[in-house]
Amino acid sequence: MTAARVGVFGLLGSGNLGNDGSLEAVLGYLRAEHPEAVVDALCGGPEVVTARYGIPATRLHWYRGEYRTASRAGAIAAKGLGKLVDAVRTAAWVRRHEVVIVPGMGVLEATLPLRPWGFPYSLFLLCASGRLLRTRVALVGVGADRISDRPTRALVRWSARLAAYRSYRDALSRDAMRAMGVDTARDEVYPDLAFALPAPPASPPSGTPGGVCVGVMAFHGGNDDRARAEEIHRRYLDGVTRFVRALVADGRPVRLLTGDACDAPVVAAILDAVNSPLVTAAEAASLADLLKETAAADTVVATRYHNLVCALKAGTPALALSYAVKSDALMARMGLDAFCHPAREVDADRLLEQFRALEKRSAELRRTLTERNRATARQLDDQFTALTAALFPAAEHHHVYREAR
Structure with missing residues (x-):
């Protein structure tokens, strides 16, 4: 069987530990259950992702000043040109894969300051490219919230509609996407992907007030x-x-x-x-x-x-x-x-x-918390089973990730 080419996508390696934790959880799943998969990334911090996780990575944006405020005419023009170049770059990257996974993160929300031509535009390019090029794009365990800004809401809504698979990290996220016009009848809710990371040994309470x-x-x-x-x-x-x-x-x-x-x-x-x-x-x-x-x-x-x-x-x-x-x-x-x-x-x-x-x-x-964490582990086991069925239907599958955790 030909090894599946799998891409991971997002603001990864850019300094946000939560985003990178979600990536780490998905990489753990792929390495345990689909070790034959060839994995690379299109992300915000490619050098960090390659050094830390050992996978090839490409910079998400052609224009290196994407997240700096553009005030001069030259910078504004370069940023505008970058949007056009990124459309071509994203499609070319998507085309090289059978599957692209967006691992967790609040990619369908605007709970922090966000411009529509920033990450929402990048996510739309990904999902549209996936639909046009028949590459399965999966939004896995993502966060969502109702968005009041019309351009941002439109980009997020169309990104979700164009994805081949969606799951959410809480019911509020699924409800928000339904309220914004996305058919969520087949979408499931699972715990945040970071709960799949190995837990450290618990420190017993000291009995006296501590740290x-x-x-x-x-x-x-x-x-x-x-x-x-x-x-x-x-x-x-x-x-x-x-x-x-x-x-x-x-x-x-x-x-x-x-x-x-x-x-x-x-x-x-x-x-x-x-x-x-x-x-x-x-x-x-x-x-x-x-x-x-x-x-x-x-x-x-x-x-x-x-x-x-x-x-x-x-x-x-x-x-x-x-x-x-x-x-x-x-x-x-x-x-x-x-x-x-x-x-x-x-x-x-x-x-x-x-x-x-x-x-x-x-x-x-x-x-x-001990009881809830046990239930969470079982639910994430179901998440990875569902993901394999949706994205790797032809794979000979032996579910071992739960034991690996």
Whole structure:
């Protein structure tokens, strides 16, 4: 049998640990169940993806300044030309594959600032090329949300319609796509792909108050909050800083976590404002690193979605600073829906009350997370079985990925 040529696509290797964790989970599945597949990537950070995961990778955009604001005529012209060149480059890349997988990520949402001619346009080029060239494009375990901006909504809707396979990381995502005009009758919901990554050894509770991981984010609101972005960011940073200061006053060691390279200034601002040896910053380069950090903590308070995933996967009680409904949905799935706090309106005193309530129920919640993680593993096993049936129907298949995890 000829080896299947499989492409992976997305903003991978670009500094977002959650995106890379989803890629790692899909690569684990392919290597365990389809070791004959020849895999490469079209992605944001090809050098990182090749060095870290050992697969050939091509840069997503022809124009290297794609994500820089273009103010001069030359830069604007180059960016416009890049859109045309990318249409040809994307189609040529898609044509070389039987299957292309978009691994997780919030590719069908705009919960963070997003322009339609950025990634939504790239995703549309991929899905349209797949349909025209008869390459199966699969959106696997992706996140979605209702989008108010008409051009972005149109690109996202058509991308989803043109894909050969779709699954979502929560029911809210599927409902959002249905509301935006996509037929989701055959689409399934499974846990986030990052739950398929190997779990680190659990650290037994010490019996005395210990370390707290606080996951921070360069949060400025969503796509509809651009006019209030700085105000939202200042309020978020002030609230989180006050919360960290309160933990330090109680003698609790605090470990600051991030999930994207752009979060570094927030860490620096908190370290400077609190100025205590009890507050340190983790230098996590992958979700595996974040899993180890959260497994070693007594409690986690986090903003970024995949910081929460890591805490819950590690079995550590967590409190979500929710910036989108996806965080609330994740917490509800794992039995911690009572422990969400709005990132747009961080109230340090109220957050501290919720934190203390969380810690009082720590033993009970750890048991709950153990049970939910078992169910999650079974559901992801079903996800990979369905993916094989949809994308590799002719393969002689022996399902071993669950055991590999």
